[in-house]
Amino acid sequence: MVFGEVPAELKPDLLDFGFVSAADRKQISTVLASIGNTATVVGNLGTAFASAQGLYRISSATQALLKAGATLAVKDGANLGTVMLRGRIIAQSRFIPVNAVSAARNSASIGPALAMVALQMQLSEVEGLVRTNIALTSQVLATLRHGQWAELTALVATVDHVVVQAREVGSVPTSLWDTVAGKKADLRTQRDLYRLNVGNHIRQIHQLAGHARREYLETNAEAILFDANALLSSVKAWTGYQALHAARARAAGPEDAGEARLVDSIARDTRTELDAALAETTSLVDALTRELRIIAELPGPDVWPLLGKRKDVKAARGISARLLEAIEPLADALHPPALPLEAPGVVCAPTSLDLEPYLRILRWFLEGGETLRVLGFPEQLDAPDPISAILGGAKEMLAAAMDKAAAKTLVAVTDRRIIMAKTNAFLEQGEIFQDIPIDQVRYVRAATTPDESTRLAIDLITRDENIRWLFHTDIDNTHVDALAAVLAESMTIPDLERDDLRRRHHAPIEADRNSEITDTTQSAKPDGSEVTTGDAE
Numbered sequence: 001m002v003f004g005e006v007p008a009e010l011k012p013d014l015l016d017f018g019f020v021s022a023a024d025r026k027q028i029s030t031v032l033a034s035i036g037n038t039a040t041v042v043g044n045l046g047t048a049f050a051s052a053q054g055l056y057r058i059s060s061a062t063q064a065l066l067k068a069g070a071t072l073a074v075k076d077g078a079n080l081g082t083v084m085l086r087g088r089i090i091a092q093s094r095f096i097p098v099n100a101v102s103a104a105r106n107s108a109s110i111g112p113a114l115a116m117v118a119l120q121m122q123l124s125e126v127e128g129l130v131r132t133n134i135a136l137t138s139q140v141l142a143t144l145r146h147g148q149w150a151e152l153t154a155l156v157a158t159v160d161h162v163v164v165q166a167r168e169v170g171s172v173p174t175s176l177w178d179t180v181a182g183k184k185a186d187l188r189t190q191r192d193l194y195r196l197n198v199g200n201h202i203r204q205i206h207q208l209a210g211h212a213r214r215e216y217l218e219t220n221a222e223a224i225l226f227d228a229n230a231l232l233s234s235v236k237a238w239t240g241y242q243a244l245h246a247a248r249a250r251a252a253g254p255e256d257a258g259e260a261r262l263v264d265s266i267a268r269d270t271r272t273e274l275d276a277a278l279a280e281t282t283s284l285v286d287a288l289t290r291e292l293r294i295i296a297e298l299p300g301p302d303v304w305p306l307l308g309k310r311k312d313v314k315a316a317r318g319i320s321a322r323l324l325e326a327i328e329p330l331a332d333a334l335h336p337p338a339l340p341l342e343a344p345g346v347v348c349a350p351t352s353l354d355l356e357p358y359l360r361i362l363r364w365f366l367e368g369g370e371t372l373r374v375l376g377f378p379e380q381l382d383a384p385d386p387i388s389a390i391l392g393g394a395k396e397m398l399a400a401a402m403d404k405a406a407a408k409t410l411v412a413v414t415d416r417r418i419i420m421a422k423t424n425a426f427l428e429q430g431e432i433f434q435d436i437p438i439d440q441v442r443y444v445r446a447a448t449t450p451d452e453s454t455r456l457a458i459d460l461i462t463r464d465e466n467i468r469w470l471f472h473t474d475i476d477n478t479h480v481d482a483l484a485a486v487l488a489e490s491m492t493i494p495d496l497e498r499d500d501l502r503r504r505h506h507a508p509i510e511a512d513r514n515s516e517i518t519d520t521t522q523s524a525k526p527d528g529s530e531v532t533t534g535d536a537e
Contacts, residue, residue, distance in 0.1 A: 020120055021250065022170060024113035059094035112260040115267035116250055119243040122267075122274055123163070126236040129278075129333055130229075149230070152190050155183060156233050159240040172247040180241055191238045191277075194231035198280050201227065205287050211431070217291045221320075224288050225327050228281050232330075235277045242270045282334040289331040290364045292324040294430035297360045338363055341372060346482040348376035348411075348475050358423075361430055362412055365419060374413040374483050377423070378458070378469035411469065413486055414438075418460075436462055438490045446484035456480040460487060463497070 058066070065083050066072070072093060073082040083091040162180050166172045201224050204216050217224070246266040249259045331337070341359040349355065355375065366372065410426050412419040418441075421432040443461040456477055460467040471480050 020113070020116045021247075024116055024250070028113050028117075062091070062093040062095075065091060065093075112250060112263045115264045116243075116246060118267045119239075119246050119270060122270055123236070123239045123243050126232065126239050126274060126278075129330065130232050130236045149226075152230055152233060152237075155186055155190060156237045158183065159187070159237045159244075162244060163240045166244060166247065171251060172244050177244060177248050180244060184241065187234070187238050187241055190234040191231075191273075194227055194234050195277060195280065197223075197227040198231050198284050201284050202280060202287075205284075214291060214431075217288055221288060221292070221323050224284060225323060228285050228288075228327075228330070231277055231281055235274060239270055239274060242266050278334065285327060285331050286335055289324070289327055291430075292320050292327070293364045294361055295320045296324060297357075297364070298428065298430055335368065338366055338368070341366070344372050344375055346374040346479050346486065348374070348378065348471055348479045348483050350377065350472055350474055353377060357427055358410060361426065362419075365412075365432065366414065367416070371415045372412060373415060374411075374486050376411040376413070376469065376471075376480075376483050377475075378409055378411060378471045380409040380420070380467065380469055409469070411483075413483065418487075439492070440464070441487055441490040442493055443491055444484050444487040446481055458484050458487075 062083065065085075068085075070083045070085040070090060072079040073084050073089075074080065081093045081095070082089055083093050159180055162172075162176050165176055201220065205213060208216055246263045249262045249266070252259055341363045343355050343359065347355065358375070362372070408423055410419075410421045410423050415438070417438055418434075418436040419432055420434040420436075425431045425433070440463040441460065442463060443459075445459040447457055447459070455473050456471045456475075458469045458471075458480065460469070
């Protein structure tokens with residue numbers, strides 16, 4: 001929030017304070033004037049004052065002299081406390097410290113005013129998102145829940161109308177408030193309905209994996225798009241209602257401590273609700289958009305048919321494109337899309353392999369801030385070395401055939417995980433078959449295979465399995481070594497796993513020892529005929 005004289009380059013991006021009252025604006029500006037002509041506040045006002053240590057403001061008497069043409073004496077580039085006029089000393093300036101006591105008092109006094117500003121900012125935030133995606137395609141709404149959409153849009157329009165008028169007059173008079181005062185229950189019902197719908201979609205996506213997850217997203221793409229947009233619209237209406245409610249409370253008693261606490265509570269609760277709704281919508285829209293973008297990038301003719309597994313692939317692609325066009329503006333506003341991927345510094349691939357199709361699809365699998373470090377195209381072997389089981393000349397023939405064949409496995413190593421996919425399934429269907437967090441790497445070994453082809457192999461031991469990758473002879477060995485080195489950076493075994501292994505080692509020994517003691521005791525125990533209870537004679 002910028003107060004005071006606003007630089008011209010900032011004016012186009014500023015949010016209108018809307019129905020934040022003129023009295024509140026004046027109060028905020030008056031307090032902030034004590035620390036300068038312009039101040040930027042982030043979060044609580046106390047943060048700004050806390051960072052204002054060592055600041056002083058000039059007394060009103062000194063300010064009057066300076067405005068009349070006097071200046072402060074200067075030495076070594078710094079102002080002194082002496083006030084000069086036409087080369088003569090006319091006074092000593094007075095400086096008043098901006099101390100913590102006044103800061104705390106001022107912060108408490110304008111807290112409710114800042115809460116009103118916060119509500120206005122929240123409303124502007126969600127309004128922008130809804131505006132971004134308000135134009136749902138006619139196809140999406142042609143088949144889905146006309147009645148629900150009409151009921152929701154009627155409520156949204158009512159709140160929007162009152163908010164616009166309140167902004168025009170700078171307050172919320174009774175006649176305006178009465179228009180929406182009885183809508184609270186309906187607004188809450190709409191918000192909760194679409195939060196429930198979105199939550200159900202998210203749970204389904206998290207519970208499913210692989211083909212089942214993709215099938216759910218594709219089959220329910222239209223419903224997901226509808227529910228995501230409806231949730232944002234309902235949250236916008238709810239936020240507008242809460243802002244109007246807070247404005248009424250603020251106007252009812254600007255000096256009333258109870259009303260001030262209510263305004264602060266409304267602002268805090270509304271922020272929490274808005275954050276939760278945006279997080280849910282972002283998660284859902286990200287998942288759907290990623291699938292639609294992957295389908296758009298697939299060069300192969302066989303994609304998973306969208307919406308009911310239609311046999312007409314061309315029609316499925318068309319529907320996918322229209323849905324993507326409808327949801328992409330919202331997806332980009334909630335979560336800016338990743339930049340196109342470039343080949344990393346380490347690439348273990350045959351020289352003839354075109355990386356571009358893989359990079360276009362892989363782009364949409366990476367999460368925000370995730371960095372691609374290595375790209376590899378090995379043969380992934382299920383056994384340590386199946387070739388060694390083939391005798392005679394057949395071994396060399398098979399090895400040569402493997403060298404000439406296209407790579408069958410894609411390995412992408414990021415700073416967070418290891419992504420593996422069958423190259424055909426990746427290019428034709430955008431599917432991966434394994435995703436291993438990088439912190440599950442336990443041991444890495446790079447070694448030359450014993451056959452005559454002298455190809456390099458990498459053995460990767462993770463927490464749960466052993467993996468072997470075999471690389472073609474025309475792949476630069478230094479890149480394979482670099483791949484092993486990148487993975488080796490994460491080699492570790494957590495203390496919990498080490499302790500568990502130790503317990504497994506000692507447990508059988510302790511069990512055997514206890515068994516031996518029991519057997520010895522049983523064998524040494526006399527039978528019943530030899531047991532006596534009295535003194536021997």
